[in-house]
Amino acid sequence: MIIRSWLFVPGDSERKLAKGRDNPADALILDLEDSVSDDRQEIARGMVCDYLKAHPDRSRQQLWVRVNPLDTELSLPDLAAVMPGAPDGIVLPKVYSADDVNTMANYLSALEAREGLTPGSTRIHCVATETAASLLTFHTYLDGITDRLVAMTWGGEDLAAALGATDNRNPATGDYDDVYLMAKSLCLSTARAIEVQPVGVVYVDFRDLDGLQTECLRDRRAGFIGKIAIHPAQAEVINSAFTPAAEEVAHAQRVIDVFEQNPGLGTVGLDGKMLDMPHLKQARNVLAMAAQIKAQA
Numbered sequence: 001m002i003i004r005s006w007l008f009v010p011g012d013s014e015r016k017l018a019k020g021r022d023n024p025a026d027a028l029i030l031d032l033e034d035s036v037s038d039d040r041q042e043i044a045r046g047m048v049c050d051y052l053k054a055h056p057d058r059s060r061q062q063l064w065v066r067v068n069p070l071d072t073e074l075s076l077p078d079l080a081a082v083m084p085g086a087p088d089g090i091v092l093p094k095v096y097s098a099d100d101v102n103t104m105a106n107y108l109s110a111l112e113a114r115e116g117l118t119p120g121s122t123r124i125h126c127v128a129t130e131t132a133a134s135l136l137t138f139h140t141y142l143d144g145i146t147d148r149l150v151a152m153t154w155g156g157e158d159l160a161a162a163l164g165a166t167d168n169r170n171p172a173t174g175d176y177d178d179v180y181l182m183a184k185s186l187c188l189s190t191a192r193a194i195e196v197q198p199v200g201v202v203y204v205d206f207r208d209l210d211g212l213q214t215e216c217l218r219d220r221r222a223g224f225i226g227k228i229a230i231h232p233a234q235a236e237v238i239n240s241a242f243t244p245a246a247e248e249v250a251h252a253q254r255v256i257d258v259f260e261q262n263p264g265l266g267t268v269g270l271d272g273k274m275l276d277m278p279h280l281k282q283a284r285n286v287l288a289m290a291a292q293i294k295a296q297a
Helices: 014-020 038-054 075-085 098-115 138-142 157-163 178-193 209-222 234-241 246-260 277-296
Strands: 005-010 027-031 062-066 089-092 123-127 149-153 197-199 227-229 268-270 273-275
Touching (some): 005 234, 014 038, 027 038, 075 098, 089 098, 098 123, 098 138, 149 178, 157 178, 178 197, 209 227, 209 234, 227 234, 246 268, 246 273, 246 277
Parallel strands (some): 005 027, 005 227, 027 062, 062 089, 089 123, 123 149, 149 197
8 A cells, every 4th residue: 555644643632633533644643752741651552542443444544653762661562552453553763773673573473463463464664764873774674674664764853863963954955964865865765675665754844835745746756655744734735746647647658658559669759758668667657656546545
């Protein structure tokens, strides 16, 4: 399943949890980490588990849970508390390397057995760049990563804090500084190398929906699929940006048609432009993405 929009919902807010179900987001991330204070962890765990149990039909909207980082004492209690609700997956923050993801996979195997859940049914979405060390360990994902890992995103805000930065943007251009662009590039290339979904980072200015759309389209052109939302209003913009438009689908079909009409040729002309095999692959990707999103509707 392609998940275009992943909306964070505080795990201890009854009002926001209730509203999340009506949101167009493809997936909700029920949050036990940053949006929940330490003194409300037990309350949030119970509310999230109850919410999961109350909504077993995930055909339109998946329900994921962001737990606390593995190097804290909160992470395992988070998992133990929410797994009775059979979340679709776990969002794992502040990883250091693929070892953390594989460790999470082992914990999930044990908890699935405890709860009588189908082995391997709980997937993992890792936030791959929130620690300084994580920028140096992307190569670890290339050898022996768990098949539970289905998505990978990067994080600019926590990474800035980890690096001791006061901001992650260039004040002259508004674009990310070089180290964050490196994090974005490493996340995208690693996700594609191991064939998991690369997910765009949060857009923190939640009032600027035009800016969000621009960044979504830029992410999609770069190769990302989907984006994380931090405000309910962002989900609809994200869904639209990551759904191929009718004109785009029609052009992709024309590219495929012209190659099929000229079998044996590696290069063909269309609308005054020369196309080769990468253009054909891109066109097929567009049609496949459009078909999968249509089937999910």
